[in-house]
Each structure stands twice: as C-alpha cells, then as structure tokens.
Amino acid sequence: MESLSTQYLIVFILVCICLILMLISFIVFVIYQYKQKQNLYYKDMEQVKALHRDELLQSQIEIQEQTFENISREIHDNIGQKLTLAKLHLNTLDLLEVNNANERLQTSVTLISDAIIDLSDISRSLSAEVIANNGLIKALELEVQQMRKSSLYNISLEINGEPVFLDSHRELIVFRIIQESLSNIMKHAAATLIKIKLNYTELLLQVNISDNGKGFSVDQPYTYGTGIANMKRRAGWLKGVCLLDSIPGAGTNINIEIPLI
Template structure:
C-alpha cells in the first residue's frame, strides 16, 4: 500500500507539474503574443504620428509659401505703388515755385508715412507673434480691422462662449485658415459685407464666415486653391469643414474644431 500510495503521489506531483508547465507555457505564449501586438500597436501609433507630423509640416510649409506670396503681392500692389507715387512727387519738384514744392514734399511725406504704416500692419499680420502675444481672438480682431481700414468692406467680428486657448501651432493654423478664407473673399467674392464669428462650446470651436458676394456653384471646382487648402488644414486639426453658397446671395463657411484633439489648456 505504501508503495502504491507513494507511486500515486509521484504520479499526482508529476501530473500537477506537467499541468503547471502547460499553464506556464500558455501564459508565456499569451504574454509573448500580447507583447508582439503591443509592439505592433506602438509601431502603428508611431507611424500614424509620423504621418500626421509630416502632413502638419507640409501644411506649415504651404502656409509659409502662401504667406510669402501675400507679402509679395501686398508690397507690389500697395506699398510699392505708394512709394512710386512719392518718388514721382519728388522727381517733379519745382524749386522755383516754393508753395508747389512744399505741397509736393508734404504729399510725399504723407504717402511714405502711409506706406510705412501699411508695411508695419503687414508685418504684424504675417508674424506668428500676433498669436503668441495676443491669442486667436485678438489676432482676428486685428485682421478684421485691417479689412475695415481698406474702406471696401463692412466687417462684423464677434466671439461668443468661454474662450479655450489651444496650443500655439493650432491657433496659428486656425488664424491662417481664416486669413485664407478672407483672402478668397477679397479675390473672388465681390462682397461688401463680411461676418466673422467664433463660438466656443464645451467641446468645439465653431468658426463661421459669411459674405454677401456673388457666390458660386459648390458642386463645381472651387475658385482658386484656397478653399481646398482650408479643407485640408481643417482635417489636419481633426475638424469638419462645410460650405454653402448661393449665386448673387453669398457664401457661408463653417469650420468645427474639437478641443480634445488639439492640446487645449484653459
């Protein structure tokens, strides 16, 4: 009996050890597969992150290129013309006529002063420091004021809700998006009134821009590449872009940006 009992214990221990080894092997196998899946998941996340960063970088480079183009156009079309006019005044000075000379000099000084102010405003508008120092709302108020100064447009700007301050890169991209919308209105809409509204909800920033211009058929190719760029940049920020336009009535653009996807800090 003792031998049989001992043999039974040995068999029990051996069987238990075998089952334990199987269990350990199963756990190790599960852990290994889990680790493999975790590594693959991390790799996928890194790939997505790299892809997103590349898209963001490409968009930032496009923004820089468009910024340079806008600076070039503004210098050529506005500031350059004023300086040319000042040069014309100075080149035609008639020193024999003191009164006329003083008038031309004063006119030249006035025009040069306007050109300097325009250059300063352009510098502020194009610089990212306007976002760093003032935030999105103040930057857009400045942009609206610049359009109002042109005398061509009646601008209504408003911001409602409790502002949420997102990271600087996000706010800068939003600022450039609105600039691009306004640039498209100036170039294509033949509008006289522009309404800009920022509405902050608990989860979203909703930007709405409306003009009373000539409108266009949204089913066809959009005028210029500006709206395509706006749509692409909105998607980079995990946002939603909508546009509605009616011929001879105007265009309404609505952009929704989620805070959770853009590193908000209240």
C-alpha cells in the same frame, strides 16, 4: 485497495501539474502575443507621428511661402505704387513754384506715411509672433480692425464658449485658414457683410465665416481656387474639417471644426 488509492493520487498529482502547466503556458502565450502586437502598434504609432511631424513641417513651409507671396504682392501692388507716386511727385518738384511745390511735398509726405502704415499693418498681420504672443482671438481682432479701416466691409467677430489656448503652431494654422477665407471674400465675393463666429465647445473649436457676397456653385469643384483646397488641407492637418456651403447669389458659409484634444 491501497494500490488503487495510490493510482488515484498519482493521477491526481499529474492532472494538477498538467493544469498548472496549462495555465502558465496560457498566460505566457497571451502576454507574448500581446507584447508582439504592442511592439507592432508602437512602431505604427511612431510612423504616424513622424508622418504628422512631416505634414506640420510641410504646412509651416507652405505658410511661410504664402507669407512671402503676400508680402511681395502687397509691396508690389500697394506700397510700391505709393512710393513710386511719391517719387514721381518729388521728381517733378519745381521749387520755383512754391504753392505747387508745397502741395506736391505734402502729397508725397502723405503717400510715404501711408506706405509706412501699410508696411506696419502687413508686418502685423503676417507675423506669427502676434499669434504666439497674444493668441488667436487677439490676432483675429486685429485682422477685423484692419478690415474695418477700409470701410468696404461691415465685419463682426463673435466668440462663444470658454476660449481654449491651442499651441501657437495650431493657432497659427487656424488663423491662416480664417485669413485665407477673408482674402477669398475680398478677392472674389464682392460682399459687404462678413460675420466671423468662434465657438469653443468641450471637444471642438467651431469657426463659422459667412458673407453676403455673390457666392458660387459648390457642385462645380472647378470653380474652387487653390485657396479653398489650402483651407481644407490645413484643417485636415489639425485633424479637423472645413465645409463650404454656398449658393450663387446668396453668399457663402464656411464651417471649420478643429478638435481641441
């Protein structure tokens, strides 16, 4: 009877030891597997982060190149023309004809003043410092003000929701997207009315740019210029989307959604 009791006891102790060993093995196994998975995950995350950093760098370079292109175009098409005209006026200046000379001098002064104003406008609109110092909304207000000066467009800017400051780099990209779309409207749309709406929600920054221009067929992708592709790509860099809606003759509507988190 006693040996039977001892047998039960030994079996019991062995079973208990086995159970505890099983439990320890299970925990060690789960933790080990999880750590392995975690290491792989962190490696992947590092790669994604590096990729994102590269993309941002690429975007910076692209924006810089485009800025240079815009500067050279503006200088060539606008300021260069005004300065050439001023030089022409000054070259043909005949000091013996006082009235004519005065008029030519006055015109030259006006042309040079316009060129100086244009230069400062370009510098202001292309400079990333405006965004860094004043933020997206202020930069947009300046841009709108600039366009109003031309008297060609009835342009409005509407801000809804509580504005959230993204970091200056992201704000610059959003600003460049809006600038690109405004540039497209000016170049191709022949619009008279432009509406810019910014809506800040808890999770998103929604930007809507609409015009009453001639529009285009969205179904035919070859009608897109590189400008639209640029806008979509830039929105993608910020993990956002850029959607176009346009009907020939009925204007264009651009919706951009950028996550705030």
